[in-house]
Structures are given as structure tokens and as C-alpha cells.
Amino acid sequence: MPAVQEVEVVVAHRERATLRVGDMFLKIDADPERADVEVQAMAIAPVPTPEVIWRKPHVLALAALPGRALGRLGEPSAASSTAWAAAGAAVRTLHDAPLPPWPGRSLEELAARLDGECEWLVTNGVLPVDLVTRNRHVAEAALRPWKPVFTHGDLQITHVFVDGDEVTGVLDWSEACRGDGLFDLATLTLGHEEHLGDVVAGYGADVDLDVIRAWWSLRSLLAIRWLVQHGFDPSSPGCEVDVLRARM
Template identity: 70%
Template sequence: MDPVKVVVAHDERVTLRVGDVFLKVDADRDRTDDEVAAMALAPVPTPRVLWHTPPVLALAALTGTALGRLGEPSTASAAAWVAAGAAVRRLHDAPPPPRPGPGPDELAARLAAECEWLTAHDVLPAEVITRNRRLAETALRPWTPVFVHGDLQVDHVFVADDEITGILDWSEASRGDAHFDLAVLTLGHPEHLDDVLTGYGTEIDREPIRAWWAFRCLTNIRWLAEHGYGSPGGFPESAVLESLR
């Protein structure tokens, strides 16, 4: 009998693994609908949908291992990171999904609220918050919308023999800024940005990527703290903010 393993558990979502099957239970039923729809459109490998009865989505396990983990050195080869960049380019070149992502004004309001929370709770030195907020604000400019994954964390990308075997967690997929996906993928792994951009295969302005690194960290810390992931000062996101100049 296969044991039931809890992969993720908080008050919005629970993911369980039983053998080679993942069961995602989401409080927002629309999110699993969006995930299934996005995977059907994505021109990259995704988990196979076994069945979908909202609020539960059953997915087959992917082969291979995660490209890395935030806060830990990646053991994947440079070639695997190049392959990840090529996969992201295929996604961004595909016709975008109908779902609109948040625009600059909405994101600016979110950034302001999160920075106020970080300051009020003394999570980081005020200078670090101010410096990174200014950097993050430069990402909030007009962009040409593309098909973005929307939560392309490094541990959502699976590889085997330097090939991409699948990309997980498509519930945030929408039309958005290409730089955002590239930033989330390389967050905490700046040493692999060159590899990813080599695979992406076109000239990319790196400054918006750095700006999205700051935005992602500033806007994620409160959520992580409120969902039981530990002390904010110990999050990898906090270390990234300290390092950005």
C-alpha cells in the first residue's frame, strides 16, 4: 500500500501524493479549471491529467527531478538550465491564453501594501525595503503580453538527462510579462541566468528581470509567513533582497 504524503498544505490548497498520483485540493474551484485549461494550451511538457472533479485535480507524477530549490544550490547541469530557457521561450511564443494577468496598476497597489506590512513588522531594514521597492517599481511598465506560467519556480521544472520532462502548477497561467517568468525561474540562482537566456535564444533586457526578483520577494514574504512557512527573516526571499543592489 502506498503511503499518503503531504506535499503542500495550507488553508488555500492541499497537495497529496499517493504513489505516482498527485491530488490537488483547492479552495478556489476556478483555479483547478484554469490549471487544466492552461496545461491543454501549453506547448511544453506538463503532468498528465488523470481526472478532474472540482475541487480535486488528479495528476500523474513527472519523471526526473526538480531543476533546483530556492535557497539551495542547484545540482542540475548548465545544459539543463539552457533547456529550461528554451522551454520558456516556446511557451512565450505560443498564442496567449484568454485569462488576463494583473496589470501594472494592480501590481503597484499590491507592492505598496506588502512593503507597508514588511516595514510595520520590522522584517527587514528600512533601507533594504526602500531600495528594493524602487527597483521593483521599474518592472511595472507597459509590456507586450505573452503566455506566462505565472509561478515558474525552479522546483516546478523537472529535468532528466538535461531535458525538460514537465512543468508543474499552472494555476496562475495568464497573459503577462515574459520577464516575470524568467525572473521567477532564476530567483536565488542568478549564476544560471546566462544559461537560461542562452536557451531562450533572444536578446533580453536583464534589468526588468532584476526588478521582478525584487517584486517577487517583497510580495511573497507576508504570504509565506501567514501560511506557516517559518520566520520571515529566514526566508530565501529575504536573503535575495539583502543581496540585490
């Protein structure tokens, strides 16, 4: 009788879940349009992505990537500075590629969402008023016109896999769109400011570090309600609330 493989729950909440069975990931999504975007983005992205094994309604099967994630939010990264720089170079390759055919969020949409999330955080006593006010002021630097590039849209360090000093692949493309390249750099380095220099060096272009810091504040302010409502703790050490406190 063959050995029974265990099912690992990678992440699960009300919108979607990702399971690992052996060398295959199963992504279950309530919104099939996100899977549509993911498959299309992986097909045109000029960086390594997982192989699509099969797809059925609401379920996408992907081959596991070699290596391991660059790190995790709230934990020190074991990856080398060279690996972080390689991640920056991969992001630059993506940003230099032709734009995807679908648009991203507008400045107006982001500004309106920031207003709503800040109001919710204060009204519900989730964060102190001065912490929200200070970070909202910082975040406003990100709300400026930008030249759209092909962005991953959710480039968390858990989505970038490395083997030694080389990037072996990038996961989770459901938020890919036309957007601000500095948002990707900010998402990649959120909670890991010590590696920002490595990423920028690998990216190989002049970037406005103040705008990256603004995106740290903006992303954290926008994420907290969603995290709380889906059973995650943004106040865990090194996570979103600590990112906001660092701006004080």
C-alpha cells in the same frame, strides 16, 4: 495483501495542498477556479505538462512527471547548465505561443499591491526600512509597459522537471495568464542568479537583465507576508529575504 503506499505531503497551507500517492499527485484547492485555469492552461500549453487522470470538485489528480525538479529555492541546484538552458528554451516556446483567453494582472494592480506590501513590511517591523526602500526602488523598473505573452505565472524551479539535460514537464499552472515574459524568467532564476546566463542562452532572445533583477525584488517583496502567514520562512538561507539583501 498488496503493499500499502505512503502519502507524501508535497506542500500544504490554508489555501491548497498537494499530496503524492505512488505515481499520482492529488491537488486539493479551496478555490475551484484555480483548478479551472490549471486544466485549461495545460491543455493549450506547447510544453510537456502532467496528464490529468481525473478531476472532482476541489481535487485534481495528475500523473507524476519523470525526472526530478530543476532545484529548490535556498539549495544549490544539481542540474547541469544544459538542463537550465533547456528550461529557458521551454519558456521561450511557451512565450511564443498564442495568448490564453483570460487576462493577467495590470500594472496598476501590481503597483498598488507593491505599495501595500511595502507598507506592511515596514509598519510591522518585518524588514528594515532601508532594505524595503532599496528593493522597492529596484522593483519599480519592472513596472513598465510590456508586450503580453503566455506566462506560466509561478515558474518556480520546483515546478520544472528535468531528466538529465531534457525538460520532461512543467507543473502547477493555476497562475497562468497573459503577462510579462521576464517575470517567468525571473521566477525561474530567483535565488539562483548563477544560472541566469544559462536560462537566457536557452531562451535565445535579448532580455533586459535589469528588469529580471527588478522582478526578483518585486516578487520577493510581494511574497513575504503570504509566506509568513502560511507558515513558511522567507528568511531561510537563499530565500526571499536573502534575495532582497543581495540587491543592497
